[in-house]
Amino acid sequence: MTEVLDATDSQTAMIADLVGSLRAVEETIARLFAVRDGMLAVASRVAIDIARRAAHPDHGDIALRAVAAEIGAAVRVSDRTIERRMDEASWTVERFVEVWAAQGAGRISAAHARVIVDAGAHLDDPADRARYAARAVEAAVVESPNRLRRVARRIAEQYQARTVTERHRDARELRRVWVKDLDDGMAELGMLGPAVLVHGIHDRLTRMARTITRQGAQAAKASKAMNGDRGPAIESPADAPTPRTTDQLRADLLADIALTGAPAGHDTETGLLGEIRARVEVTVPVLTLMDDDTGGHNGGSRTGAPPAELDGRSPIDTDTARHLAGQATGWERVLTHPITGALLAIDRYRPTDQLTRHLRARDQRCRFPGCNIAARRCDIDHTHAASSGGETCADNLAHLCRRHHMLKHHSRWRVHHRQPGDLAWTSPTGTTYIDHPPEQNTVRFTDSV
Structure with a gap:
């Protein structure tokens, strides 16, 4: 760290110049990405217009593929990738013109634009969508994309036509677990479920993993103290425990719990891991708890109160918030x-x-x-x-x-x-x-x- 602390005035000035130049480069990149999106949107519109004039029965699917293939061949990119980019560009340029314009002016980056578009994708009313986009762009000017995500979701929630509770009840019907086979004898297990449960699962696994790591460190320290002057205990390589990362421990614990019903393969004699319970943090306005949850904007609250939020990340349905409040x-x-x-x-x-x-x-x-x-x-x-x-x-x-x-x-x-x-x-x-x-x-x- 001393190299930075001992920087000369000329080195500090050079860093300042580099920061300014990089900022200008980022603004230029944002503008170029906006120009590319505009061209891709025009290409998509031309393909659709060709299909419409010729009354193609596939509503332009083949025309879009043909244009995407032409562009892909020219720029040496998969035509599937180009077609996906054309679709995303059209969505942004036609439905979120304020966001596209802000990116074209270099005010926000492509990453900011993607966050805003994703958070407001379900806003169907053009006037609400425009108001949302204007507010989200102003937030994007002063926030990083990862911070903007929660801000944009909050703003979009205020323009939802249906309450978060109503949408959550529909979304719960889509909950599922799936497996994706990978190489080298591995597979990926995925789960789509209520955010409170998923974050609770992750939190419990994390704290279990940290407990195992802490106990391992304490056991190693105790073993070293017991050996004293005799030197370290002799342990064969086959018997030596393999250090595991927190990610590896979370995966092992999840498999253990799912297969046995409890972390029997990892738990202590006193059942310490079994006593660990899931933990989440929920903020909920008191008026939301009291509200009858009917209405329009602001998450559907009759009083205008915003919906409950899970760990400041995403809104959760009022039924779940009330249940958690009652059990807290x-x-x-x-x-x-x-x-x-x-x-x-x-x-x-x-x-x-x-x-x-x-x-x-x-x-x-x-x-x-x-x-x-x-x-x-x-x-x-x-x-x-x-x-x-x-x-x-x-x-x-x-x-x-x-x-x-x-x-x-x-x-x-x-x-x-x-x-x-x-x-x-x-x-x-x-x-x-x-x-x-x-x-x-x-x-x-x-x-x-």
Whole structure:
């Protein structure tokens, strides 16, 4: 890290020039991708027009294939890939013209555009779709694509004609499990199911895997202590345990549980793994719990309250949210401003560490610009180091993932707090980037027009 800390003024200036040049290159790439989409959309439209004029019975399928094959041969790309690109380009150019225009102007990247289009794909009303696209583009200008995904979903949810509960009831009918055969004697097991259950499964497997890893490390330490001066225990290669990654342990545990009904092949004598239960975090406005869940926009809520959200990622149906609320052993109550929706405070009926809960509710994810690692997987860091007199308070603490926590301490990146909850990051080149806390999933009251 000392190489970055000891950079000369000329090296710092060179980095600044490179950053500016790369930004210009990215804007140019975005414009070129938009130009390509426009050409592909025109090619698709011409193919359809040819088929329509000739009254082709396949409604243009062969004409599209023929044009895609011509383009594919010219640019040395599979005609199937070209046909897929033509379809995606037509969808963007014709249904999300605001997004296409923003990309063409270099304001957003192709990745931003794809996130916006995917999140609003089910909006059928042109006026609602245009309003959604305009708001999503403004969010995309200041957010990375991975952060934009949750923001775009929230915005799109406000223009859904049907409630999330109604859509979830239909979507549940599509739940399934499938197998895809792969090479080398491997296969892939997939599952489509309610988000709460799928995330709960993943969380339980992860915590089981970490418990096994922790127990292995403790056992190795204890074995080393018992051997003392006799040196390390002699262990044959055949008996030596093979280290497993968290991904490998999750896969092994899932197979163990699915085949035996319990993780019998991994559990301890005391049944420690069997006691681990799935855990998810759900935020739900109290008015959503009280609402009769009938109506139009804003997820269909009669009161205008947004739907419940799973881990700040995606909306979940109100029936599931109410069931989880009724079964919860503890509540974290998030108090928000009735007009701005900003986080005011958080408390709990069964108090634990109130400040930690407040920070998690405020930050929701890593506070470095563009990072979307969930807060529960991050470190809580003193912006002004405690060793230098920094206070342990909300105005001096923020969640940072391990990568950006180390970047803050071992590079020339600097950060300080701004009100309310904003973090100002200054790069080694002197450029300042502002990271705002995510909007709270709450109700806002405004004057009627």
